Amino acid sequence: MTRRRWIADTFTDTTASLLGAQAEHLARVLRAQAGTQADIVAGGRVYQAVIETVSLEEVRFKLLSVLDAESALPFTLLLAVFKFDRMEWAIEKATELGVSTIVPIIARRTEKHLALSADKRVERWRRLAHEAAKQSRRADLPAIEDPIALATRLSRNTSAHQILLAEDEHTVSLRQRIQAALKISSNDLPEFEFAIGPEGGWTPEEISLFAKHNWQPASLGPRILRAETAAIATLAVASAL
Ligand code: SAH
Numbered sequence: 001m002t003r004r005r006w007i008a009d010t011f012t013d014t015t016a017s018l019l020g021a022q023a024e025h026l027a028r029v030l031r032a033q034a035g036t037q038a039d040i041v042a043g044g045r046v047y048q049a050v051i052e053t054v055s056l057e058e059v060r061f062k063l064l065s066v067l068d069a070e071s072a073l074p075f076t077l078l079l080a081v082f083k084f085d086r087m088e089w090a091i092e093k094a095t096e097l098g099v100s101t102i103v104p105i106i107a108r109r110t111e112k113h114l115a116l117s118a119d120k121r122v123e124r125w126r127r128l129a130h131e132a133a134k135q136s137r138r139a140d141l142p143a144i145e146d147p148i149a150l151a152t153r154l155s156r157n158t159s160a161h162q163i164l165l166a167e168d169e170h171t172v173s174l175r176q177r178i179q180a181a182l183k184i185s186s187n188d189l190p191e192f193e194f195a196i197g198p199e200g201g202w203t204p205e206e207i208s209l210f211a212k213h214n215w216q217p218a219s220l221g222p223r224i225l226r227a228e229t230a231a232i233a234t235l236a237v238a239s240a241l
Helices: 020-029 084-096 112-135 150-154 174-184 204-212 227-240
Strands: 005-007 015-019 037-042 045-054 058-068 075-080 101-106 161-165 192-196 216-218
Touching (some): 005 112, 015 020, 015 045, 020 058, 037 058, 075 084, 075 227, 161 174, 174 227, 192 227, 204 216
Parallel strands (some): 005 037, 075 101, 075 192, 161 192
Antiparallel strands (some): 015 058, 037 045, 045 058
16 A cells, blocks of 8 residues: 555544545445555644554554645635535645635525525535645545525625625736735735526526625626636635735
8 A cells, every 4th residue: 555645533642544435435435554654634734643553443543743844825715506526626626736625605596596506515525625625635624515595605794805706807816806805914825715606697686685795895806707617716716816
C-alpha cells in the first residue's frame, strides 16, 4: 500500500479513526496492516500517521506529526439547486477550489422534481465533496448544508460580504466588488458569501429579496454562463484576489 491520504471520521489529540465504508475499504480492498504509514486529515490539519489496529469496522491510526495546516478559503457558496449531474460537478470543482461551505438553495426556478428530491441528495453531495477533498489534498472537508429555501437563508445574520452573481448586472464586476470589500475590511481574509442562481436564473422577486438583505450584485462578464461555470469562475476570481 503506497502512502495515501485519508480523512478521519473521528479523532483525538493522538489518534484518528476511519469507520464504516472507509474502514472496510482499507481492510478488505487495500489490505491495510498495522505499521503502514499514511497521511490523515483531522480537524483541519494533515498528520503523518501510522496504522495501529485494523478491523472491518475501524482502522485506527496513531498521529505522529503535523504535516501542514492549510485551511479552506473563507468562501460560502449559496448554490441554487439545478440539474443534479451538473450540480455534482459544481460541488466537486468548488471543493477543489477551496470553498468552505456550500448551501443548496431551493430557488423559485429550481425545477420542482429537483427541489423535492434535493434532501435525499445531500448525503451523496457530501460523499462527492469528501472524495474531491481527498483528491485535491485539502486539509479539511467543505460543509455541505441541508437544502434551504432562499428567504430562510437570507434572513440569517452574518458578518460576511455578500455578493449576488447576476447576469443582468452590467456595471460592477465581481473583481471590483471583492476589491471594494477588501479595502474596507480590517481582516486580511474576510469572509465572503456568493450566490449563484439556477439554470433559469433568479426571479425579479428573488433579486429584490437579495437587495433587501444588502447583497451586492456582481457581473462575471457579458456572456451568460451556466450555473456551474459561474460557480467555478466566482471561486477562481475570489481566490486569485
Ligand atoms: N437567466 C439566465 C440563466 C441563468 S445562469 C438565462 O438567460 O437563461 C445561472 C446563474 O449563473 C445566474 O443566476 C447567475 O447567478 C450566474 N451567472 C451566469 N452568467 C453570469 C454573468 N455573466 N455574471 C454573473 N453571474 C452570472
